[in-house]
Amino acid sequence: MQPYEQKQLLERVNRESATIGAAIPEQITVQGEEIDLREFVFEIKRRDTVPAGERDRVERAKRNLRRERLDRLEPIEENEVDFATGEDLAASIIGIDRALEALEQLEPADIESEAERQEAMDQKRWMSFLKKALGHEDASRRRGGR
Incomplete structure (x- = not known):
């Protein structure tokens, strides 16, 4: 070819x-x-x-x-x-x-379980955002990483 x-x-x-x-x-x-x-x-x-x-x-x-x-x-x-x-x-x-x-x-x-899964993922993203915004994620990395 x-x-x-x-x-x-x-x-x-x-x-x-x-x-x-x-x-x-x-x-x-x-x-x-x-x-x-x-x-x-x-x-x-x-x-x-x-x-x-x-x-x-x-x-x-x-x-x-x-x-x-x-x-x-x-x-x-x-x-x-x-x-x-x-x-x-x-x-x-x-x-x-x-x-x-x-x-x-x-x-x-199963729309209900899909909605629950989406809600759990949203909540996880929100918690991750809050940790970053409040600086908790960096502090826990410093303690746990050393």
């Missing part, structure tokens, strides 16, 4: 708008396993929220898709394939990105 062709493919897969109008692949092989990706994504999206029992499955699927994306991107980055193969890989990467976007947009079903 020529350097300009490689650059063109890399720009295509890394473009923010690459997934606009892109379709989620019907099936995809991820880590050697054939997955009905479109069916999986639509099944999860139909619910509008991710039930607690499905959350692990969705998170595992997202991790596997991210790993597969990197595995498909590497031959393009390393210029190990011809342009035609690179185009096929780029198209599949964009399809994976589209599926990931759809899965990332889902809300957890």
Whole structure:
């Protein structure tokens, strides 16, 4: 593959708008396993929220898709394939990105626990801010660090 062709493919897969109008692949092989990706994504999206029992499955699927994306991107980055193969890989990467976007947009079903988690994180940030503002963080570092 020529350097300009490689650059063109890399720009295509890394473009923010690459997934606009892109379709989620019907099936995809991820880590050697054939997955009905479109069916999986639509099944999860139909619910509008991710039930607690499905959350692990969705998170595992997202991790596997991210790993597969990197595995498909590497031959393009390393210029190990011809342009035609690179185009096929780029198209599949964009399809994976589209599926990931759809899965990332889902809300957890347990809104109350999500709200509690957000509140706890806000409280932790507030306490950290107060410690810094009042100088307590520096004093505890001096005592504990020596």
